[in-house]
Amino acid sequence: MLAAVTASGSLRRPHHVAEQPASGAAASTPPPPSSEAVPPPGRVPESDPPYVNPIAEPPILPESPKGSLLWRVRGMIRSVRPHQWVKNLFVLAPVVFAKHLTHPSIIKSALGAFAIFCLLAGAVYTLNDLVDVKADRVHPVKRYRPIASGRVPLPLAKGMAVALVLVALGGALIGPFEFFLTALAYFILNLAYSLRLKKVAYLDVGCIALGFVLRVLAGGFATKTPISGFMVACTALLALFLGFGKRRHELAGVNAAKQRSALEAYSPQALTVALALTGVATVGTYLAYTLDPTTRSFFQSEYLWMTTIHPLFGVFRFLQLVAGRPKAESPTQEMLRDVPFVLNLVMYVAEVIFIVYRLRPS
Known part of the structure; x- marks a missing residue:
């Protein structure tokens, strides 16, 4: 925000824009604002007053110093969006409605499937932010995401995505082959969604729905539970x-x-x-x-x-x-x-x- 309206209705310059010397009775005109508020790489965009995300959760621990290793690690964790992993609870739905919650071996398989889909979801969210990095930088909230703001550099984000996919699909091979195929189909679907299908109206929502169905099917295949x-x-x-x-x-x-x-x-x-x-x-x-x-x-x-x-x-x-x-x-x-x-x-x-x-x- 390059100017704010005060209570009297006049315009004031923000603190990060220097005052221009006045000439006579009139002051010089400040330079026009940029048409796009795109943050420079490696830096969270500024605002006046400093931006506070109204929907952000309060941090459990104090924020690390900007630019430190822990600061970047926390940005990497935010990139995989652990708060979104609640959607993977659909993997457990077949176990609940098949009355298997008292079977330890089945619960173990179900939790393993849940963990694999959390890793795949983290990879998908990272890939999606890589594809959308330019669009996110003009969004009033999404531009503060770790990849869009530069907190997580692009090469590091790409490496994260590849590692998560390899670990998740490698773990899926331990379970039934049908479960591995379902997990692979989930990743391919979301990759196609991130690269192309999300640009097609109604088909984009259909892909999201299919992703949830694949979660349920995966839970059934992992635990050999009829659906x-x-x-x-x-x-x-x-x-x-x-x-x-x-x-x-x-x-x-x-x-x-x-x-x-x-x-x-x-x-x-x-x-x-x-x-x-x-x-x-x-x-x-x-x-x-x-x-x-x-x-x-x-x-x-x-x-x-x-x-x-x-x-x-x-x-x-x-x-x-x-x-x-x-x-x-x-x-x-x-x-x-x-x-x-x-x-x-x-x-x-x-x-x-x-x-x-x-x-x-x-």
Whole structure:
């Protein structure tokens, strides 16, 4: 920000712009601002007052001195976005609904699959930031990401991505071959998404949904657990709903097309319809799953349908976050910080475990 409006309505120069000598009664005109606020490599862009990310989590430890080794290491950790790994909990879904939470060997395999997908996700996020580095540098929030700001140099980020992929796929080979193929397909899909498919409207959201479905399939293959068609359908519809919500949120931002080229082909009306259809379909499919005779027989319970209130609340709450927090970087990140949403999710998990298990594990 090169100028700020004071309470009296006059303009003042920021502290980092030197005052120009006055000539007579009039002062010389300051140089015009740059058309793009692109930070120089290795430096976080400045602002007046200093930028404070309104959605950032407070650091657990004090920030390391800028330019130090620990400062760069922390930037590397931020680049793989550990807070986003919660999405990989979908890998564990088949184990929960197959009543296998009391089987240590199955839990061990499921946690191994979860760890491998966390490594793959970290590689994918790093690759995505490498591809989007120029666009991120003109984004009001994303330009402070470690790669866009220069905190993590480009060669180091490339090396990180390659190492994460090799370790993850090498670990996947230890499990069943079907699991390895699913993990490989997940990486190839996300690589294609980062390089090309994310620029195609609606296909980009479809790729996100397919990524969630692959997570669920991977969890089933890793633990040799059968997967219900209802689970696959619910996962796909829920991911589509969240993806369309994220695009609707991004479309309301400033310079949306510069930040994501696919947004040029979206319209608010079409995304509103897509959100309504996928939201209703998600809740309806889950309700059908809970009322299915096979489901009721397997869980020996007639009450699972009562948990439908939680997905319904989650859908409405997410729509409120999309519309009510336009300055947030992503509504999918905001929902994990939203107290009502998190409480609803915790209650849902507790009720499902109580109804599904009821001290009668498989």
